[in-house]
């Protein structure tokens with residue numbers, strides 16, 4: 410197969426699939442030792458505090474269980490009475506992890522009003538994993554902790570924690586799947602419906618609606634390089650159109666790494682006042698990478714489902730932890746109540762197997778039930794060790810009372826790498842608050858024009874598929890990036906992740922990009 414055909418074939422694949430092919434190609438590059446994968450958003454740091462605390466809870470949980478039964482490797486169950494005292498006996502407050510455990514139990518007692526024994530027992534059992542998740546949707550006190558974390562990190566002081574319900578999920582990934590499924594099942598989005606998305610966007614939001622089982626029509630609210638990858642206020646006007654059922658957004662965005670500022674948030678509020686039936690799904694995975702971030706959920710809680718993932722900030726992609734959060738009062742429940750009687754009857758039949766009052770089953774419980782095909786609602790819910798880990802990560806932030814050094818470090822790491830990359834490329838730094846700096850979008854054609862000429866841009870556009878630069882970057886320079894077209898960015902835009910390579914790799918990546926551009930320029934000039 411010649412190069413052009415291969416390039417065309419690649420274009421059929423999703424962005425992430427192309428990137429993994431690029432990794433293989435980069436591994437084989439003959440010009441550099443090793444390869445640099447700046448494609449994936451997987452961070453190269455981890456939070457140690459919560460993990461060490463988790464390990465201590467495992468030890469404690471085993472000791473505690475052995476008190477009721479012990480035959481070889483078989484132990485019994487934990488007991489509530491005096492459990493906090495027994496935990497304290499084990500803790501050595503000179504150890505960081507142990508001090509953190511003591512501090513977090515103090516915090517949940519003082520700030521959340523949770524009884525110490527109850528808290529210790531819930532966390533210990535969750536870590537040990539000796540019971541089905543009960544309630545299915547979320548363990549009771551862990552829900553309070555997650556709510557408090559979302560409050561402190563995403564709501565920008567709008568008090569919502571006490572009116573918000575949480576469904577912890579297997580990462581943001583499962584949250585997204587569950588939401589699409591339950592919206593469809595409950596007739597809130599139907600085949601042929603129009604949905605709006607802010608593009609460029611994390612590819613699944615482009616791919617899932619197009620699947621045959623959903624068959625939704627996407628309306629892109631585009632943002633472009635010359636607008637700093639910010640969507641325009643004007644683009645939001647389309648949301649006033651009643652035929653748009655839902656608005657899916659990633660904020661701060663991926664791949665552009667930009668948060669919506671207050672003028673957009675105000676406009677969204679205005680739009681929802683005009684049309685209270687608008688459904689909004691906001692994916693705020695990168696929220697903590699923007700100072701004083703404010704989620705759309707805090708502006709229009711009635712209309713919005715919030716998706717959050719712990720993966721990026723805490724470096725825990727392998728744990729698969731994230732959550733869905735929504736308000737007690739929400740448009741989803743109200744729209745379900747308004748469905749045609751026939752549809753409601755059919756939903757009654759399905760949800761009637763898990764409740765005697767299917768019509769008053771809230772949407773968030775439907776999400777939980779649907780995640781296990783309704784029939785397994787009673788064994789639904791995220792595994793309890795995952796729920797415990799979620800709580801522990803949350804608490805690493807909460808016990809800091811705002812001055813969170815860990816979040817500062819994570820932010821400093823990505824912004825330092827961003828700075829190194831753009832400086833070497835000669836691109837102006839964007840230090841506005843809205844830039845999360847987790848990713849950078851590089852427009853290869855803009856760069857070619859800036860470093861060389863318009864003529865080079867015309868030459869590249871005419872003679873090469875837009876994917877060829879990406880392929881050569883891998884093959885010749887051993888650098889993997891992601892192509893933006895898959896995110897619905899304009900042709901020639903590539904995404905660099907600042908999350909997953911050592912700091913020193915970023916100027917090196919910039920150098921190799923410039924080196925490859927020079928090769929195109931030389932070729933044009935017949936060298």
Ligand SMILES: *Cc1c(COP(=O)(O)O)cnc(C)c1O
Pocket residue numbers: 450579580581582583611659663692694718719720726729730731
């Ligand atoms: C990484 C990412 C996710 C996936 O999160 P997981 O918790 O790892 O499944 C979801 N949404 C966006 C926008 C992401 O960038």
